[in-house]
Amino acid sequence: MQISAIQYFTLFVTTYSLVGLLTPVMRKVAISKQILDTPTSAHKSHVQAVPYLGGVAILIGVVLVSYSALIFNGLTRNNFWLATSVLAPAVAMGLVGLWDDIKNLPPLPRLIGQSIAGLVVAALLIISKNVANPTGSTYIDVIITAIWVVGICNSINFFDNLDGGAAGTGAISAIFLTYLALSNGQSFIAALSVVVTGGTLGFLIWNKTPARIYMGDAGALFLGVLLATLTIRLNPDTQTLFASFAIPILLLAIPILDTCVAVFSRLRRGISPLQGGKDHLSHRLIRLGISRKLTAISLWILSIIFGLFAVIISLVSEQYEVNFVLLSILFWLLLFIGFFRTADD
Secondary structure, eight states: OOOHHHHHHHHHHHHHHHHHHHHHHHHHHHHTTTTTEOOOOOOOOOOSSSSSOHHHHHHHHOOOOOOHHHHHTTHHHHHHHHHHHHHHHHHHHHHHHHHHHHHHHHHHHHHHHHHHHHHHHHHHHHHHHOOOSSOOOOOHHHHHHHHHHHHHHHHHHHHHOOOTTHHHHHHHHHHHHHHHHHHHHHHHHHHHHHHHHHHHHHHHHSSSSSOOOOOOHHHHHHHHHHHHHHHOOOOOSSSHHHHHHHHHHTTTHHHHHHHHHHHHHHHHOOOOOSSSSOSSSSHHHTTOOOOOOOHHHHHHHHHHHHHHHHHHHHHHHHHHHHHHHHHHHHHHHHHHHHHHHHHHO
């Protein structure tokens, strides 16, 4: 599937504009239906109720533009299958998130839904032979893929605790994913990544500080499945399997870091990892006296740094490739130690 630079640009602008226009509409719907994030829990950091359903705008925009592009470019069974294998599980997970936004589900149903989505994505990828770096064992590939999808779903959902945090970081990951996919001739992955970039940035117009709408679980889980699926399908131009496995992790290193810090912090204090709290990266930076706006920018910059690590690893020789992977791991560990040692709440 050949895609020109003009077509990539059109995909971006169309999704950006559509989601940017849909988001205030969904905000009005959320307010009229009282689908709001009310600050009634101790871990909520906002003062006034903020409407959800921003994620529905992202979902509609990404799906509509993706399938419209396929139709305009001559829909084939193969392209339809490729798009559906990525989008269908993401939509299903987004609907589970929407249910949660409306009904405020307990953690277990969400985890079950994520696990099912993870297994479905894993099965689709393995059956269609679309895992970029298979281990050679179908069972191991399914397990790794399912764990990755569920883990990233939770990481993006956990990370959605700051105005613009998840949307901006998701956009940055998608931008670097686009570059890496284009570098290796994976136009389908690049096209979907461009659409995700446009959707998240279109939503970010309304979600930046002070946020007028949240993406909610519908958006976080939809985005989580999309990014997890696209990164695991990416076949980066690396010399070693070690570096190839490292690149998807680096593209999502900051949401993963946020989850690890929060989970280990809760385990240390003897509380459930699924319980909400003010122990995420954003909360820790704000307690250090950094404004909410600068906190979001700081997390975006860290995401860019790890994205650059991923790009550099794909460009250098095998000898330096391993060195840069080890350097990125060291930097991640230093960040983990630094954040973990700050006050939990």
